[in-house]
Amino acid sequence: MHVNLIQIAVAFLIDIVIGDPQWSYHPVRLIGRFIGQTELALRRLSLPERISGILLTMFVVLWTYLTFFCVMSIAKQGGFFCEIVTGAVCIYFAISIKSLADEAKKVMTALKENDLIKARQTLSRIVGRDTAHLTEEQIIRACVETVAEGSVDGVVSPLFYSFLGGPAGAMTYKAVNTLDSMVGYKNEKYIRFGWASARFDDVVNYIPARMSAVLIPLSSFLCGYGFLRSLRTTFRDGRKHESPNSGIPEAAMAGALGVQLGGPSSYQGEIIEKPLIGDAQNQLTLKSIDHAVKILRVMSVLFLFCGIGVILCIKYLVF
Numbered sequence: 001m002h003v004n005l006i007q008i009a010v011a012f013l014i015d016i017v018i019g020d021p022q023w024s025y026h027p028v029r030l031i032g033r034f035i036g037q038t039e040l041a042l043r044r045l046s047l048p049e050r051i052s053g054i055l056l057t058m059f060v061v062l063w064t065y066l067t068f069f070c071v072m073s074i075a076k077q078g079g080f081f082c083e084i085v086t087g088a089v090c091i092y093f094a095i096s097i098k099s100l101a102d103e104a105k106k107v108m109t110a111l112k113e114n115d116l117i118k119a120r121q122t123l124s125r126i127v128g129r130d131t132a133h134l135t136e137e138q139i140i141r142a143c144v145e146t147v148a149e150g151s152v153d154g155v156v157s158p159l160f161y162s163f164l165g166g167p168a169g170a171m172t173y174k175a176v177n178t179l180d181s182m183v184g185y186k187n188e189k190y191i192r193f194g195w196a197s198a199r200f201d202d203v204v205n206y207i208p209a210r211m212s213a214v215l216i217p218l219s220s221f222l223c224g225y226g227f228l229r230s231l232r233t234t235f236r237d238g239r240k241h242e243s244p245n246s247g248i249p250e251a252a253m254a255g256a257l258g259v260q261l262g263g264p265s266s267y268q269g270e271i272i273e274k275p276l277i278g279d280a281q282n283q284l285t286l287k288s289i290d291h292a293v294k295i296l297r298v299m300s301v302l303f304l305f306c307g308i309g310v311i312l313c314i315k316y317l318v319f
Helices: 003-018 027-044 049-077 080-094 097-112 116-123 136-183 195-204 206-222 227-237 247-257 286-318
Strands: 261-267 270-277
Touching: 003 080, 003 097, 003 136, 003 286, 027 049, 027 080, 027 136, 049 080, 049 136, 049 195, 080 136, 097 116, 097 136, 097 286, 116 136, 136 195, 136 206, 136 247, 136 261, 136 286, 195 206, 206 227, 206 247, 206 286, 227 247, 227 270, 247 261, 247 270, 247 286
Parallel strands: none
Antiparallel strands: 261 270
């Protein structure tokens, strides 16, 4: 069996059982530190900000790919078992199914206990918006939106690039994703400097986001939710979002649950009016979070098996 498929399957199982570890030497955190140091170095050169941002994106992406390519080359020298374990661990660090689901569940638990302060604090760990004054419904909406977006960033995209480029491909994707989360803002500091990182993140997530337009409705069908409604909402509202990718999984999830997402949100004290996505057929409740997490988990398994199936078909039927 293909080595890469074994690595992906093992990584998936590890993530489902353990989740993403919160430790200082996590590869993604190390990539984040490298991004921060490289940004400081480039800003000292006094180059045009957009040029500096392009150089930052190039340096980080190439450094990450070459680093993990070398790691895997060394691992291959250690034999089959060493290659499998090393590759699986690298891919495991790139996906975040259990952690995303667990964080969403923690928000739900805090709301069940009527502890809005705790719910806001827990939510702040997985969203970029201001959470200090959110109502219960706004917390639920933000949580569902994050699970929907995370289904691409934390599941489909890293697995997609694992299938295409192995462990090095998965970690390179995480580098692009981390670049966007650190410098891809549209504020005065990063509007030009972070332009390249933000656009590159849009490019690498373009195909995975559109895969979610099929995967989320299929998963909602398997969970007993609104399959056709999810498809209709995806095609109707998927392009309303300012981001070329984020609106697609959000629309698919909104349709699956029969809820309305979007609306005004506060980021660093500034109110951003997001387009309304979906129809408010159902009220946003704690069950909305639970159902979104269930769809996330089913979608993860579905994409894993679909990806393995496609690779095996290409390998043994086409060639």
